[in-house]
Amino acid sequence: MAPAAHSPSPAPAPEPRRYDRLFIGGAWVAPRSGRMIRSIDPSTEEVWAEVAEADASDVDDAVAAARSALRGPWSRLSPTRRGELLARLATLMRRDADRLAEVESRDNGKPLRDTRGEVLRAADWIAFFAGAADKINGEQIPFRPDALAYTRREPVGVVAAILPWNSPISLCSWKLGPALAAGNTMVLKPAEQTPASLIELARLVEEAGFPDGVVNVVPGFGAIAGAALVAHKGVAKVSFTGDHRTARKIMVSAADTLKRCTFECGGKSPYIVFADADLDKGLTVATHSAFRSTGQSCSAGSRVFVERPAYEAFAERLAARAGRIRVGMPLDPRTHIGPQTSAEQREKTERYIALGLEEGGRALCGGGRPASLPRGYFVEPTVFVDLPNTARLAREEVFGPVALVIPFDDEEEAVALANDTDYGLVGGLWTSDVTRAHRVAGRIEAGLVSVNTFRPVHHMLPYGGFKMSGIGRENGLEVLKEYTEVKTIVVELSSEPPGDPFAD
Incomplete structure (x- = not known):
C-alpha cells in the first residue's frame, strides 16, 4: 500500500x-x-x-x-x-x-x-x-x-x-x-x-x-x-x-x-444631495466619504440625505458601488478597505447592523462578513434605507462601514434633518445653485461645511466641532491660539511723578 x-x-x-x-x-x-x-x-x-x-x-x-x-x-x-x-x-x-x-x-x-x-x-x-x-x-x-x-x-x-x-x-x-x-x-x-x-x-x-x-x-x-x-x-x-x-x-x-x-x-455627518447636483460626482464622493477607513472616521458621511426625485436611483447606485469595494488584507495593494481595528469595534458595528434591521430598515448591500475572509475583524460595506432620521442608526456613531440614505422634500427639511443630531463636526451639500450653496452652508451646524466636495481636511484649514463633536480647533494658524497664553505687558513712559491718591 x-x-x-x-x-x-x-x-x-x-x-x-x-x-x-x-x-x-x-x-x-x-x-x-x-x-x-x-x-x-x-x-x-x-x-x-x-x-x-x-x-x-x-x-x-x-x-x-x-x-x-x-x-x-x-x-x-x-x-x-x-x-x-x-x-x-x-x-x-x-x-x-x-x-x-x-x-x-x-x-x-x-x-x-x-x-x-x-x-x-x-x-x-x-x-x-x-x-x-x-x-x-x-x-x-x-x-x-x-x-x-x-x-x-x-x-x-x-x-x-x-x-x-x-x-x-x-x-x-x-x-x-x-x-x-x-x-x-x-x-x-x-x-x-x-x-x-x-x-x-x-x-x-x-x-x-x-x-x-x-x-x-x-x-x-x-x-x-x-x-x-x-x-x-x-x-x-x-x-x-x-x-x-x-x-x-x-x-x-x-x-x-x-x-x-x-x-x-465624534460625528454623525450629514451628506446632502439636491436633485440639481452633479449626481455622478456626488455618488463617487459619497461612496468614499462613507466607507473610507472602513467607516472608522469621526467625519464619515454616514447620513446621506437625497432630494426625493433623485433618492431611489441614488440609493441603488450607492449600494452597487459599495458592493464593488474590495475588502481585503491591509498589505495587499488591491485592497480598498481593511478590517475594523478591534474585535470590540467589529462587534459594535454588527450590533448596529442588527439594530437597523430590527428597527425596520432594509440593507441594500452588505450586512455581514466577506465570505472569503473567515478570520480577522472584517465587515462588508452596508447601505441602509427605509429608516427615519430618528432611528438609532441615524443618531448614534457606528464607526464602521455603514451608511443610511434618507429622502427629503425641500431645502428647509434638508437643513432640519442635517441639524437634528447631537454632533456637529462636518457636513456637506451638493447643488448647482450657487445661492442655495451659500444659504444652506451657512445654516448647517458643523465646524467644517463643504459644497460639491466633502471633508477637505488640510493643514491650512481650521477643523473642529460644534455641539458634542468637540471644543476648540485644530489645524490652520487658528490652532496656534490653542497652544499659547497671551501675556499683556505695560511699560510706563511718562517722566511725571504719579499723583498720590492718598495725599491730603
Whole structure:
C-alpha cells in the first residue's frame, strides 16, 4: 500500500515584534511595571507586536522630563531653530514613510496605500507648522500716549496628547506640529489598540535632534496611563481625539487644575444631495466619504440625505458601488478597505447592523462578513434605507462601514434633518445653485461645511466641532491660539511723578 498523504504542517507564526522601551527624557527606558501591551493584527487576529506599557509612575517621569526641557534647553532655542527641527522631522517621516505605514497597517488594519498617504500628509502637517514657528506674534496696543502696551504669545507648558487608534500618526501630527512650533513640550499617549507606530515616530524625533524631554511617548491603557496624564498637576493642556464620553471624563479630571482642553470627538455627518447636483460626482464622493477607513472616521458621511426625485436611483447606485469595494488584507495593494481595528469595534458595528434591521430598515448591500475572509475583524460595506432620521442608526456613531440614505422634500427639511443630531463636526451639500450653496452652508451646524466636495481636511484649514463633536480647533494658524497664553505687558513712559491718591 502507498503511504498515506500528509498535509504539510502550517508554518509557525512569526515571533511578535518587540518594542520594550518607553521614550522618556530622550532615553529609551523600560516600563517600571515590566508589563507589555499585546497589539493584535486585526486582519489575522494574532499578536504581531508587544509594546512597553506605561503606568502612573512612568507618566510622572515623562511629565518631569517635559517640564525640565520646557524650562531648560527648549526655552533657549529660537523659534526659527524650533522650526528647523520640525522640518527635519518632516523630512525623516517622508524618508521612512513605507516603514511607518507598514507598522500602522499592522496595528490598525488600514490598507497600506492609505497609511502611506497618511504618513506623507502628516509630514506636510509638520512642515507647515515648522514654517509657522517664527511667525507667532504679539500686538502693540495704543493704550495711552505715555505708555507702551503690548502682548506676547507664550507656550502654555506641558501638553498631553491622547491619541486615537484610527489614524495615530496622522492625528499626532495635528497636535505635535502646532504644540512644538509654539514652544511647548509634549507627552504623547497612543491608544492601547495601536501603540507601535508612535514608538517608531519617537525614533525619528530622536534622530531629528530635538532636546531631551521635548517629546515623550508613553503607550498605555486609558484607565491607567491616560488617567494619570490628564490629572497630572504638571500638565497644562490636554489635547484629545476620541469618543465624547471619554472627553467628558477628561474634562472632569482636568477641572482640578483648570487645564486647557481641546477635544475632537465624534460625528454623525450629514451628506446632502439636491436633485440639481452633479449626481455622478456626488455618488463617487459619497461612496468614499462613507466607507473610507472602513467607516472608522469621526467625519464619515454616514447620513446621506437625497432630494426625493433623485433618492431611489441614488440609493441603488450607492449600494452597487459599495458592493464593488474590495475588502481585503491591509498589505495587499488591491485592497480598498481593511478590517475594523478591534474585535470590540467589529462587534459594535454588527450590533448596529442588527439594530437597523430590527428597527425596520432594509440593507441594500452588505450586512455581514466577506465570505472569503473567515478570520480577522472584517465587515462588508452596508447601505441602509427605509429608516427615519430618528432611528438609532441615524443618531448614534457606528464607526464602521455603514451608511443610511434618507429622502427629503425641500431645502428647509434638508437643513432640519442635517441639524437634528447631537454632533456637529462636518457636513456637506451638493447643488448647482450657487445661492442655495451659500444659504444652506451657512445654516448647517458643523465646524467644517463643504459644497460639491466633502471633508477637505488640510493643514491650512481650521477643523473642529460644534455641539458634542468637540471644543476648540485644530489645524490652520487658528490652532496656534490653542497652544499659547497671551501675556499683556505695560511699560510706563511718562517722566511725571504719579499723583498720590492718598495725599491730603
